[in-house]
Amino acid sequence: MVNYIELDQALALSRNSIKENYSEYINSSFVSMLSLLNFDKYFVKAQGMSVWDSDGNEYYDFLGGYGALNLGHNPPEVIEAIDKVKGMPNILQAAIANLPGVLAYNLAQITPGNLKRSFFCNSGAEAVEGALKLAKIASGKSKIVYCEGSFHGKSAGALSVTGREKYQKPFLPLVPNCESVPYGDLNVLEDKLKARDVAAFIVEPIQGEGGIIVPPEGYLKGVRELCTRYDAYMIADEVQTGFGRTGTMFACEREEVVPDIMCVAKSLGGGVMPVGAYITTDEIWKKAYGTMDRALLHTSTFGGNTWAMAAGIAAIKSIVDRDLPTRAQKMGNYLLERLNAIKEKHSLIKDVRGRGLMVGIEFNQPEGFINKLSGGLLGKLSYEYLGSLVAAQLQNDYHIITAYTLNNPNVIRLEPPLIVEEKHIDAVVDAIDGILEKNGSFLGITLKSTKTVIGSLFRK
Structure with missing residues (x-):
């Protein structure tokens, strides 16, 4: 007799069981990667700009399925x-x-x-x-x-x-x-x-x-x-x-x-x-x-x-x-305007660029004495991981979903659904501003993320 899992049973699985199945039968390394930065949330509901996790928390989706969700979730x-x-x-x-x-x-x-x-x-x-x-x-x-x-x-x-x-x-x-x-x-x-x-x-x-x-x-x-x-x-x-x-x-x-x-x-x-x-x-x-x-x-x-x-x-x-191209242009201009304003405040932001609602934030690499002291290791770590560390803090502390770009992991992408409103844009810009205000440097962001990693390891 085949011991399979029926759909109703699958929908009732716990977060740990979901991770176990994915790790055992699909991709264990991916599960480990997400778990380290507490990215392994179990999302159970989605509509428009928002998704909700199994604990009832609402998140704004600024990743937008890498451009697949122009109409938002479940239009x-x-x-x-x-x-x-x-x-x-x-x-x-x-x-x-x-x-x-x-x-x-x-x-x-x-x-x-x-x-x-x-x-x-x-x-x-x-x-x-x-x-x-x-x-x-x-x-x-x-x-x-x-x-x-x-x-x-x-x-x-x-x-x-x-x-x-x-x-x-x-x-x-x-x-x-x-x-x-x-x-x-x-x-x-x-x-x-x-x-x-x-x-x-x-x-x-x-x-x-x-x-x-x-x-x-x-x-x-x-x-x-x-x-x-x-x-x-x-x-x-x-x-x-x-x-x-x-x-x-x-x-x-x-x-x-x-x-x-x-x-x-x-x-x-x-x-x-x-x-x-x-x-x-x-x-x-x-x-x-x-x-x-x-x-x-x-x-x-x-x-x-x-x-x-x-x-x-x-x-x-x-x-x-709904003339969403025009809306993307309008909301994109607002997003770029707000991001450029915080760029003036934070030296860690190297560049803000994009068009419409396809926007990237590139971070500066560490310079000076601390980077030299590490033999350049801090700079290498920054290039490979700073984007993911900022994305992790955005999700865990501010309930905003985003990610880095695959060919340049030092860039955070913002590609929300084209139905995004100013209140959503204000939330993500204020969150980025808050992260940089609190941590100020790659070292600060790394230390904050290290606490998350250690916490994840203890939860295993």
């Missing part, structure tokens, strides 16, 4: 859309379903220029994989150029164009003919493209995991011109920046740029269903898959399933009807 309009299709076939590959064509039509209406043909999958990494394959088959070329500091996913193809050695090195060799250039440097990019042997250049309009890096003014427009001149496709990775996050529906629209291929995901599913997609022009799609012998060269079992498509249709309608 009722998306849940209602899924309820309407519950009786329909969800996965039926031997037929043409209604909703994928509708969502593709709607995407074509809100994306820039002549982007028209969509392919649906389940995540941003899958969208990138599909876009890279599309560029290769349509162009007949194999070389891909990407940016240092970029992040496009951790599957093999997406990882091959992700610009951090830490994630690439353990899995070498990756997909060949992928070459990097500095982000924001048009001259180096042109040197790479001149031979006309590049299938595509993939770029984030704003680098998310790179540390919320905004490129120089005119960079994307320059990229567009170079790709056109040297016959390379421009792939815009809007997985994190899309659907209003940066103050326009898509970040590339700020410079009136129309890419050849655009990758989207995260908030396309309304924060409820996993939905990814790439969208491209009719011309490129026909070159790649426009014949019957090529029509099924790239497919996805769950891509285009009914529940996911219903969520996507409802999410786009909600974002457009």
